[in-house]
Amino acid sequence: MTTQILISGFGGQGVLFAGKFIAYKGLLEEKEVSWLPSYGPEMRGGTASCSIIISDEAVGSPIIANPDVLIAMNLPSLDKYEPACVPGAKLFLDETLITRKVTRTDVEAFYIPATQLARDAGIPTLGNMILAGNMIRETGIVAMEGVEEVLKKVISAKHADLLQANLHALQIGYQYTKEML
Amino acid sequence: MAEKVLMKGNEAIAEAAIRAGCRHYFGYPITPQTEIAAYMAKRMPKIGGTFLQAESEIAAINMVYGVAAAGMRVMTSSSSPGVSLKQEGISYIAGCDLPALIINVQRGGPGLGGIQPSQSDYFQATKGGGHGDYHLIVLAPASVQEMADLTIQAFTLADKYRCPAMLLADGTMGQMMEPVILPEPQTSAVEKPWAVTGTQNKRPHNIINSLCLRPEQLEKANFERYEKYKQIEANEVLYESFMMEDAEYCVVAFGIAARVSKNAVISARKNGIKVGMIRPITLWPFPTDAIAAAAKQVKGFVCAELSMGQMIEDVRLASACTKPVLLCNRVGGMIITPEEVLEKINTLAAL
Incomplete structure (x- = not known):
């Protein structure tokens, strides 16, 4: 099986980091993975995105045209990528920042007030990991078990103090439930 | 490991x-x-x-x-x-x-x-x-x-x-x-006896120089x-051959274009088109013999590259223009999609 995950938001929301975390989790589960960032001028203050592929087979093209999973952290990201998602795709939206609903009826949407939940928990910059946690729960693409080991690999020694906060954010997202709209 | x-x-x-x-x-x-x-x-x-x-x-x-x-x-x-x-x-x-x-x-x-x-x-x-x-x-x-x-x-x-x-x-x-x-x-x-490392009065001077004013010497060099x-x-030629054994068509691509093309080859195979891929790993020396051999086997080539058509010249030379070579390209920072490569494969198969 091959899953194509696209994460998109403003530069600074931790889009690339969340993507690296998911890709590394896949790697440690002995899957084939690729991670490709947008590195154009748009990531300097505009929309940043990254494409993660997790597969049982060798990854061909690392470029994603039609995601199976979309994590959208701002409205421009939803506007841009909602039409591109495959039918049956799972969309994870930061409800605090995206006020509109998904218009397509052939995809599953999960609305998580990630930014608000992060603020309430005193970790205001970790909405990205709350969304990642919820994505793990709802898709099962990678397991929640062993995430701490992955965080140790993706968080640099300089920021080691943020490991617990990231773990907390993942757990908030993983536990968050609301009736699907 | x-x-x-x-x-x-x-x-x-x-x-x-x-x-x-x-x-x-x-x-x-x-x-x-x-x-x-x-x-x-x-x-x-x-x-x-x-x-x-x-x-x-x-x-x-x-x-x-x-x-x-x-x-x-x-x-x-x-x-x-x-x-x-x-x-x-x-x-x-x-x-x-x-x-x-x-x-x-x-x-x-x-x-x-x-x-x-x-x-x-x-x-x-x-x-x-x-x-x-x-x-x-x-x-x-x-x-x-x-x-x-x-x-x-x-x-x-x-x-x-x-x-x-x-x-x-x-x-x-x-x-x-x-x-x-x-x-x-x-x-x-690796031993590099030619290197300029100081003679310490023990050997003749090593001279590294690209200037050579005597044409006979420069020609010899x-x-x-x-x-x-x-x-x-x-x-030293290196290339990857992918699904070429029974191929009737051949995609030639390197680097990222080869990654994209591999997806297209797999899709085309699912549609019943016998296509393979040669991926040059050394661009110079170019895998001329592999392309020449493929030219005897296949009905045509698709050259997929992110340029206006550069490697395609070497593919045409290597195949001595005996078979059609179609170009599948995007430029300026755009990247070809598997669908675009597949479309070219279909065009080639329909010739």
């Missing part, structure tokens, strides 16, 4: 170069390859090496020239416009028969162009680039693993043939992360160099 780590292509190049024994890096920042310089800046001072951000690309390649003459493994890296600036120095290095590694993580051109991936420096890399008759050994990685492995290979070949080598990557390869098993550090140093190139062409 060594641990698989998730790494950017650019970082994999830098780490592999260090493991190949390269202790001297000279460069000037340019997107999308700056991570190489950043990595070297961090690591070289800790291992007794040199990292130097030169005042320009031209200065950097001439520093490479100097270290190469002293017989040590040395490299520079840049992206398309920066590599254009280096061409004079590269020609001198080739003219002095010195081993060195030049990395080009290509972006769209011409001119300053853009910063997104491209393969439009194929001509520059494989047909000379600078002035005079010379070649670089040109390796084209198509995965982060190959970014590491071919960096090592490039140093090995450069030393073996006393010839500059180039790793021709693109922005996607440089920026993407994939699992990579890093090669073991190399310990065996050129002929001798081309004898060496013949050996490289005979012994």
Whole structure:
């Protein structure tokens, strides 16, 4: 099986980091993975995105045209990528920042007030990991078990103090439930 | 087995170069390859090496020239416009028969162009680039693993043939992360009795120089160099053959275009079209014999590349224009999609 995950938001929301975390989790589960960032001028203050592929087979093209999973952290990201998602795709939206609903009826949407939940928990910059946690729960693409080991690999020694906060954010997202709209 | 780590292509190049024994890096920042310089800046001072951000690309390649003459493994890296600036120095290095590694993580051109991936420096890399008759050994990685492995290979070949080598990557390869098993550090140093290391009054002077005002001598040097190139062409061609056994059609692509094309080949097979792919890993020497052999087997070729059609000339030459060769291309930083390659395969199959 091959899953194509696209994460998109403003530069600074931790889009690339969340993507690296998911890709590394896949790697440690002995899957084939690729991670490709947008590195154009748009990531300097505009929309940043990254494409993660997790597969049982060798990854061909690392470029994603039609995601199976979309994590959208701002409205421009939803506007841009909602039409591109495959039918049956799972969309994870930061409800605090995206006020509109998904218009397509052939995809599953999960609305998580990630930014608000992060603020309430005193970790205001970790909405990205709350969304990642919820994505793990709802898709099962990678397991929640062993995430701490992955965080140790993706968080640099300089920021080691943020490991617990990231773990907390993942757990908030993983536990968050609301009736699907 | 060594641990698989998730790494950017650019970082994999830098780490592999260090493991190949390269202790001297000279460069000037340019997107999308700056991570190489950043990595070297961090690591070289800790291992007794040199990292130097030169005042320009031209200065950097001439520093490479100097270290190469002293017989040590040395490299520079840049992206398309920066590599254009280096061409004079590269020609001198080739003219002095010195081993060195030049990395080009290509972006769209011409001119300053853009910063997104491209393969439009194929001509520059494989047909000379600078002035005079010379070649670089040109390796084209198509995965982060190959970014590491071919960096090592490039140093090995450069030393073996006393010839500059180039790793021709693109922005996607440089920026993407994939699992990579890093090669073991190399310990065996190659003997370089020709290097200018000081005679200590024990041997005649070694002279490294590309100036030769006597035409008879310069002609001889050129002929001798081309004898060496013949050996490289005979012994060092690398390519990947994918689903070619029973193929009736053949896609030729390298680097990121080959990654995309592989998806298209698999899709076409599912639709019952017998198509395979030849992926040149060495762009020079080009896998001419493999393409020539394929030309006898298949009904036609699709050449997929991120340029206005550069490698396609070598495919046409190798196949002696005996079969149609269609171009599937995007340029300027745009990347071909599997669907676009598939469409070309369908067009070819319908001819």
